[in-house]
Amino acid sequence: MSNFDAIVVGGGINGLVAGAVLGRKGKKVCIIERADRFGGMASYAVDGGPSLAHALYNLSPRALKDAGIDVDRATFTGQQIDTVSLADDGNHIVFKANGVYWNDGSQHPQSKAWCELIQRFKTYGGLLRQLAEAPPPGGHSASLSRARLAEMLRLAKVGIGLKMLGKSEMRRFLQVVLSNVYDIVLDDLPDGPVAGMLAADAIRGAATGPRSPGTVFNLIYRLGHGGTITQPTGGMTAVVDTLVDGAKAADCTLLPGTEVSRILVDLDAVTGVQTADGQTLRAPLVLSNLASPLTSQLTGPSLFDIEATRRIRNIRARGTAAKVNLRLKDASPLPGLKSEQKDARLIYAPSADYVEAAFNPAKYREMSKAPVIEALRTEQPDGSHWVSAIVQYAPSDLDGGWTQEAQDRLAQITVDTLDCALPGLREQITDTQVITPDQIATATGAPGGHWHHAEMSLDQLLTLRPANGISRYAFGPKGLFLCGAATHPGGDVMGLAGRNAALMALEVQK
Amino acid sequence: MSIFVDPKLGLIPSPFHASLAEQNRAHSWYDWAGYAAPSVLDSMEFEYFALRNQSSLFDISPMHKYRIAGPDAAQMLNRLVTRDIRKIKTGRVGYAVWCDEEGMVIDDGTLFHLGDDDWRLCCQEPMLTWLLDAAWGFDVVVKDETHDVAGLSLQGPTSFAVLEAAGLDVAHLKPFDLVKIEPDLMISRTGFTGDLGYELWCAWDKAEALWDRIWQAGTHQGLRAIGYDALNIARIEAGFLTAGVDFQPVHATERLHRGQTPFELGLGWLVDFEKGHFNGRRALLSKQHAQRSLLLRCDVEGFKPAQGALIYNGRKREVGHITSGIWSPTAKKNVALAHVRMPDAQRASRLMAEIYTLEEGKWDTRMARLTPVQGAFFAPPRARATPPART
Numbered sequence: 001m002s003n004f005d006a007i008v009v010g011g012g013i014n015g016l017v018a019g020a021v022l023g024r025k026g027k028k029v030c031i032i033e034r035a036d037r038f039g040g041m042a043s044y045a046v047d048g049g050p051s052l053a054h055a056l057y058n059l060s061p062r063a064l065k066d067a068g069i070d071v072d073r074a075t076f077t078g079q080q081i082d083t084v085s086l087a088d089d090g091n092h093i094v095f096k097a098n099g100v101y102w103n104d105g106s107q108h109p110q111s112k113a114w115c116e117l118i119q120r121f122k123t124y125g126g127l128l129r130q131l132a133e134a135p136p137p138g139g140h141s142a143s144l145s146r147a148r149l150a151e152m153l154r155l156a157k158v159g160i161g162l163k164m165l166g167k168s169e170m171r172r173f174l175q176v177v178l179s180n181v182y183d184i185v186l187d188d189l190p191d192g193p194v195a196g197m198l199a200a201d202a203i204r205g206a207a208t209g210p211r212s213p214g215t216v217f218n219l220i221y222r223l224g225h226g227g228t229i230t231q232p233t234g235g236m237t238a239v240v241d242t243l244v245d246g247a248k249a250a251d252c253t254l255l256p257g258t259e260v261s262r263i264l265v266d267l268d269a270v271t272g273v274q275t276a277d278g279q280t281l282r283a284p285l286v287l288s289n290l291a292s293p294l295t296s297q298l299t300g301p302s303l304f305d306i307e308a309t310r311r312i313r314n315i316r317a318r319g320t321a322a323k324v325n326l327r328l329k330d331a332s333p334l335p336g337l338k339s340e341q342k343d344a345r346l347i348y349a350p351s352a353d354y355v356e357a358a359f360n361p362a363k364y365r366e367m368s369k370a371p372v373i374e375a376l377r378t379e380q381p382d383g384s385h386w387v388s389a390i391v392q393y394a395p396s397d398l399d400g401g402w403t404q405e406a407q408d409r410l411a412q413i414t415v416d417t418l419d420c421a422l423p424g425l426r427e428q429i430t431d432t433q434v435i436t437p438d439q440i441a442t443a444t445g446a447p448g449g450h451w452h453h454a455e456m457s458l459d460q461l462l463t464l465r466p467a468n469g470i471s472r473y474a475f476g477p478k479g480l481f482l483c484g485a486a487t488h489p490g491g492d493v494m495g496l497a498g499r500n501a502a503l504m505a506l507e508v509q510k
Numbered sequence: 511m512s513i514f515v516d517p518k519l520g521l522i523p524s525p526f527h528a529s530l531a532e533q534n535r536a537h538s539w540y541d542w543a544g545y546a547a548p549s550v551l552d553s554m555e556f557e558y559f560a561l562r563n564q565s566s567l568f569d570i571s572p573m574h575k576y577r578i579a580g581p582d583a584a585q586m587l588n589r590l591v592t593r594d595i596r597k598i599k600t601g602r603v604g605y606a607v608w609c610d611e612e613g614m615v616i617d618d619g620t621l622f623h624l625g626d627d628d629w630r631l632c633c634q635e636p637m638l639t640w641l642l643d644a645a646w647g648f649d650v651v652v653k654d655e656t657h658d659v660a661g662l663s664l665q666g667p668t669s670f671a672v673l674e675a676a677g678l679d680v681a682h683l684k685p686f687d688l689v690k691i692e693p694d695l696m697i698s699r700t701g702f703t704g705d706l707g708y709e710l711w712c713a714w715d716k717a718e719a720l721w722d723r724i725w726q727a728g729t730h731q732g733l734r735a736i737g738y739d740a741l742n743i744a745r746i747e748a749g750f751l752t753a754g755v756d757f758q759p760v761h762a763t764e765r766l767h768r769g770q771t772p773f774e775l776g777l778g779w780l781v782d783f784e785k786g787h788f789n790g791r792r793a794l795l796s797k798q799h800a801q802r803s804l805l806l807r808c809d810v811e812g813f814k815p816a817q818g819a820l821i822y823n824g825r826k827r828e829v830g831h832i833t834s835g836i837w838s839p840t841a842k843k844n845v846a847l848a849h850v851r852m853p854d855a856q857r858a859s860r861l862m863a864e865i866y867t868l869e870e871g872k873w874d875t876r877m878a879r880l881t882p883v884q885g886a887f888f889a890p891p892r893a894r895a896t897p898p899a900r901t
């Protein structure tokens with residue numbers, strides 16, 4: 001039996017950050033991870049293929065700093081990449097930091113409108129980031145309304161930022177943030193690939209279509225850290241390794257390959273955990289990187305109020321993003337792309353309407369026949385070359401289940417779609433990997449294999465994340481906290497949920 | 511409570527309806543959980559005195575009954591209710607309350623420990639969805655037995671003799687014991703009258719035969735069928751609370767802050783903070799010493815029933831109201847259950863009830879002094895004697 005000040009259950013991005021933050025505050029911390037390697041969803045991969053997560057755009061400098069990790073490490077700064085929206089006629093368009101361009105380098109007519117829109121969203125994103133860096137304000141609220149959000153922004157002391165926005169822009173912000181991306185984007189842009197790219201980014205990982213309410217929030221969320229997208233040097237594994245180093249530097253004990261089978265409670269206070277291999281580890285503080293349903297199961301339903309259990313059960317977490325990794329026969333460039341586009345983020349979303357249509361089958365538990373794709377070309381440490389693709393919509397609850405046949409179909413659809421825009425790609429593919437949301441759920445415990453462990457929808461944000469009454473990380477018995485993507489502010493390779501939870505746990509313990 | 515019931519549906523006959531209808535000379539029925547239940551059969555006074563001096567039969571089939579069975583039944587129930595049910599042994603019945611996450615009482619009821627991992631909860635309010643929610647994560651099966659199990663309450667000093675005459679030997683049954691006395695019949699020494707009495711439980715389709723059997727056995731014991739009005743007097747004498755009258759089941763309230771904690775209802779003795787977590791425990795820990803009001807049992811000056819009276823501390827300050835008030839024929843005094851806000855409830859020396867009277871078309875009020883008392887207004891030793899007396 002070992003004794004710690006705190007135990008972190010699960011070593012995903014958020015568990016690692018939480019552990020390091022606690023360790024740096026002098027706590028004796030143990031991070032227990034079921035898998036043999038850390039990183040959870042971010043680093044999950046099969047047979048040497050690319051990891052689930054492939055790009056950094058939301059990594060929180062604040063979280064890294066509190067975890068004692070150098071923000072400017074090459075791993076993170078990596079290589080900034082442009083976005084290319086693929087077109088079937090080969091007339092791709094390129095999104096750069098300073099505008100939108102045609103394949104031939106000339107400026108796209110919607111460049112200015114796009115820049116203005118993105119600029120506005122980035123400003124809003126900065127405000128949301130301030131909200132994200134603080135635990136949601138206390139107190140109860142039944143719903144997230146515009147008035148409520150305004151109140152919350154005030155409480156969270158984003159007031160200064162808001163004042164800088166000015167009154168009319170502030171009104172616009174509140175109007176925009178809760179609405180759907182389709183309406184907002186098509187107010188300023190005609191439908192087409194520029195609007196399509198924004199729509200695709202707004203629904204990535206979500207069980208929503210561009211016309212679903214709250215989708216603008218998701219887009220702004222992605223832009224909360226400035227919107228720069230990088231492909232980390234050494235891949236997501238290197239990012240995770242850096243976080244692991246951070247945890248070690250904070251004197252955390254790391255236990256990979258160890259499954260927590262029970263969170264122990266005496267009367268109404270946490271006393272430690274039990275592992276599947278029979279160890280008992282003691283600590284008065286347990287932070288769970290798992291979503292609330294799993295955490296409550298590990299703790300036992302008796303420890304939670306019936307209403308809390310009901311809310312937990314009803315948290316919506318339906319994964320819709322599958323990973324399709326295409327192994328390439330060699331290092332040769334992808335057909336149809338210019339050399340400066342070879343590392344770009346490729347988006348297949350020719351219009352906002354296309355994205356909405358892709359969502360329709362998911363409502364009926366079917367996969368999209370014309371999917372929305374985000375793809376990156378990556379090289380693995382063993383020298384193999386891949387197209388790492390996030391394909392939507394591939395609902396976790398697919399009618400008939402994710403049989404081999406269904407997986408093959410998804411791979412087929414993905415290749416067909418990409419091959420249309422990049423003719424000849426098919427010939428370069430030697431192998432395909434399909435990782436469906438239900439596999440992600442099994443491998444990592446993420447409910448429904450959901451990107452954020454819980455849908456980022458208006459009823460599950462801020463003080464309602466993951467559910468009313470548990471938004472401030474404390475969960476049931478004394479000393480138990482949630483610290484994963486399901487908590488405020490949400491997922492992505494970001495680390496704020498873990499960092500906020502650790503700070504909150506420290507504060508409550510005082 | 512605002513559950514809409516289509517009046518066209520009418521009321522459901524209880525399994526004893528035929529027998530009750532035959533005796534219901536007053537033709538006075540009321541709606542009890544959708545059933546036609548008698549308020550008075552012929553004369554409330556006769557019925558009441560039969561209950562206290564001989565014996566009475568009251569149909570309790572409309573009570574909600576839930577079977578909770580499975581390996582985790584005790585664990586699930588212990589998380590549901592505030593008391594430690596591990597102390598209710600097999601073959602015993604326990605009174606319990608359960609709360610929402612804010613520590614407000616949802617309902618009270620009786621828990622029958624039928625066998626290993628096998629329980630029945632009997633209560634006033636519909637509770638199935640709540641129990642299903644409460645069962646999530648536990649290896650238990652919750653079954654609504656409301657319409658499967660008929661119940662008959664036999665209460666009064668000769669009730670033991672009536673059972674004996676019916677060929678049912680319950681001499682060994684102590685208060686809150688239960689016994690499966692015949693394959694189709696369970697008897698528990700329980701009731702809502704504070705008197706010697708039993709509750710008889712059988713399958714719905716065996717109800718009429720049971721009624722006839724008890725009825726015949728009761729001919730020489732002064733057995734009478736009774737309605738709710740008589741029972742209500744007895745239960746107030748016993749100091750028992752009625753849901754919706756003496757407390758507001760919190761799930762049935764629509765206005766904020768109408769719920770009450772067990773401590774506010776004088777049921778703090780049912781709350782066991784040491785047993786581990788139960789629903790509302792964290793809220794109750796912080797609320798246990800912060801009662802907003804108290805439920806008091808009071809002697810009322812004079813003889814006018816104080817039902818519905820407002821309560822003043824001194825002459826002016828309104829501090830509460832009477833939830834149940836009667837002239838108690840047995841205790842020979844005017845008694846009431848009252849809600850009095852804090853801190854006046856604890857400094858109760860000047861509490862006065864403003865009682866409203868209507869006499870031949872003339873409304874009047876009179877002020878009556880309230881004297882809080884501890885315990886029941888009427889608690890005869892015969893209720894506890896084992897074996898019980900025959901008269």
Ligand SMILES: Cc1cc2nc3c(=O)[nH]c(=O)nc-3n(C[C@H](O)[C@H](O)[C@H](O)COP(=O)(O)OP(=O)(O)OC[C@H]3O[C@@H](n4cnc5c(N)ncnc54)[C@H](O)[C@@H]3O)c2cc1C
Pocket residue numbers: 009010011012013014015032033034035038039040041042052053054055056057058205258259260261289290321322323390440443444445446449450451452453483484485486490491492493494497
């Ligand atoms: C297909 C896909 C692609 C994505 N791509 C990107 C991307 O490109 N960029 C980006 O920023 N985000 C991306 N995301 C989102 C991002 O990966 C997640 O939001 C983030 O990694 C969640 O981190 P977490 O630490 O909160 O949870 P997780 O990563 O889910 O961590 C939970 C950890 O707990 C462990 N665990 C589970 N049960 C136990 C147990 N009983 N005992 C011990 N340990 C246990 C799991 O193994 C896991 O390591 C993607 C998500 C998906 C699904």
